[in-house]
Amino acid sequence: MSESPLPVEPVREASLSPVSPLATERRICRMTLVIAAGMALAAWAGRDWAAGGGVAAGGALAYLNFMWMRASLRALVATTTAAGGRPARLQMAKFFLRWVAIGAAIWLAAQLASTMAVAIVCGLFALPLAVAVEAFVQAWHGARRPSAA
Numbered sequence: 001m002s003e004s005p006l007p008v009e010p011v012r013e014a015s016l017s018p019v020s021p022l023a024t025e026r027r028i029c030r031m032t033l034v035i036a037a038g039m040a041l042a043a044w045a046g047r048d049w050a051a052g053g054g055v056a057a058g059g060a061l062a063y064l065n066f067m068w069m070r071a072s073l074r075a076l077v078a079t080t081t082a083a084g085g086r087p088a089r090l091q092m093a094k095f096f097l098r099w100v101a102i103g104a105a106i107w108l109a110a111q112l113a114s115t116m117a118v119a120i121v122c123g124l125f126a127l128p129l130a131v132a133v134e135a136f137v138q139a140w141h142g143a144r145r146p147s148a149a
Contacts, residue, residue: 018141024134025070031130032063036123043119054109054116058123061102066127068098 017023036059044052072095079087102124110117 036126054119058120
């Protein structure tokens with residue numbers, strides 16, 4: 001009679017290393033939302049509601065892009081590492097479909113108002129800015145880590 005495997009406990013954030021992949025992912029997700037919200041508020045205060053809404057929409061697209069990319073990559077890696085499998089065409093299509101969805105949103109915004117299209121593109125920069133902030137966080141934690149020498 002085989003014993004059942006131990007139950008898997010959820011990983012607590014306090015137990016994670018600050019430079020672990022899971023902690024990094026969580027920070028990037030949160031930072032993307034914080035940066036997008038800050039940019040949207042600044043655009044709304046400095047310009048108008050359409051600019052603020054466009055930046056917010058672009059920030060939401062950046063966040064959804066990151067979440068969609070993460071899920072797609074996990075599925076692709078799981079498929080290809082399982083007995084040397086090959087990813088399904090639908091998995092590959094979904095991986096690239098996110099760019100079509102973002103492009104369609106920008107095109108639709110450009111048809112409605114060119115200001116909003118520019119604002120959406122600005123909002124899309126929330127994710128790269130969050131990754132840049134995370135690079136500084138990683139460098140800071142790396143500088144604080146004692147050397148192995």
